[in-house]
Amino acid sequence: MSGTDAGPPDVDLGRVWLAVAAQVWRREPGWAERAARRLLRSPGLARALVTTPSLLLGWLIATAVVLAAGAVATLGTGTPYVPLLAPAVAAAGIAYAYGPGIDPAWELSRSMAVSDRMVLLVRALAVFGLNAALGLAASAASGVTAAVTFGWLVPMTAACALALAAATLAKSANVGVAVGLAGWVITVLSGNAAAGRLTTAVTDSALVLPYLAFAVCCGAIAAYATRITRGTS
Amino acid sequence: MNVELTDLTRRFGRTTAVSGVTLEAGPGVFGLLGPNGAGKTSLLRMMATVIPPTSGRLRLLGRDPGSYAPRREVRRKLGYLPQSLGYYPGFTVADFVEYFALLKDMPPGRVPAAVAAAIEQVGLGDRARAKLRTLSGGMLRRAGIAQAIVNDPDLLLLDEPTAGLDPEQRVAFRGLLREFGQRATVIVSTHLVEDVGAACTEVALMEQGRIVFHGTPAELTARGEGSGAAGDAPLERGYSAVLAAARSVPAARA
Secondary structure (H helix, E strand, O other): OOOOOOOOOOOOHHHHHHHHHHHHHOOOOOHHHHHHHHHHOOHHHHHHHHOOHHHOHHHHHHHHHHHHHHHHHHHHHOOOHHHHHHHHHHHHHHHOOOOOOOOOOHHHHOOOOOOHHHHHHHHHHHHHHHHHHHHHHHHHHOOOOHHHHHHOHHHHHHHHHHHHHHHHHHOOHHHHHHHHHHHHHHHHHHHHHHHOOOOHHHHOHHHHHHHHHHHHHHHHHHHHHOOOOOOOO | OOEEEEEEEEEEOOEEEEEEEEEEEOOEEEEEEOOOOOOHHHHHHHHOOOOOOOEEEEEEOOEOOOOHHHHHHHHHOEEEEOOOOOOOOOOEHHHHHHHHHHHOOOOHHHHHHHHHHHHHHOOOHHHOOOEHHHOOHHHHHHHHHHHHHOOOOOEEEEEOOOOOOOHHHHHHHHHHHHHHHOOOEEEEEOOOHHHHHHHOOEEEEEEOOEEEEEEOHHHHHHHHOOOOOOOOOHHHHHHHHHHHHHHOOHHHHO
């Protein structure tokens, strides 16, 4: 590609073309990526964040639809469905944030300077934050009491941590989703069996500490599963 | 030496994929030959810092990638093409290459020019804005090669890079390998003996996780002379002769 034959002798047309191509082919980052760049101070991490499978438009629409349906059901029946749905939806999103089979270029990403552990952490936090915001909006829209509106945030943390730990240990998003959902369903049904109310799992303040302790344990497991193995002797 | 492997072993459960490999490689094109399941991909994945060795010593670009900071430094100067390249179907070729340039921690200001140069080097300039889902297998492979070379790596690891390329593209690609081999260490895992003969300055042959031959392509060819080994080309006969010899002494391997 030197291309000097056809042009003036002192102009390297190959270099000129590359400079033009560099400008034409470059991708302008969207507002979310620009904000992430400023926040994370890493263009690579910001790009990895905006490619999170469970933050893509289709997934976000599905999440909003499920929570909106929960809000409508709450308004219709009086049973607060949003606090029961939100932890399950968020747990699925966390499990699908990063990993083999979910992220198409996962193998390649593991050889990159931006560590895949950091990518996982940033993606998981973003998915959690966005689900919390959507859940709070849906919960507030459904008109339930303030205690129930905020009460599910701690159980959601525990369910998300469980899904993350299972997904990283098993190296499978599907296992993460299955374990996270199963754990949350068992918790809700156990609360119902013990107190006769489906919402016990999100309204009983005595469960806050156990939820937090459980979340910390699961977080530690996820950190261990994604540790940087020294691997050389 | 850019690559120093000492008694490197990798096990997956009870299976030993790589067994006690000791190897050194400096600038040049290094071919890694062997039948399917010989351990080439596992060895390459360890050198790409994707998986850690079970035991042994691994030094890349003069650093021990076992700890975080040196590993990050190595990865900044590493290019890797995995055997099965995953891709984001909605990305364009340019998006894809740019994504990995950013993940390699390249200075953002240098990225657009590096992306354009890498895409042109693999001959995908006319498809730079095409979505990856619209590309043929050979074009996807070239997009994968473009992301591997975008950071002008000192260590380039390519797992079956010519799979899916047509003969013309393979010839052009071998030229690219030779060009990179002038200044960087290029390690190419392949089962295509002709790729090694045309592009490599050194070659190692793996069988059951071990290196059973290490030398130049000419030395490998010499092993086949008068051996009666199967093969259409002299290098293929050398390959077959070395493999046959390695397989005939299982006790020695154990």
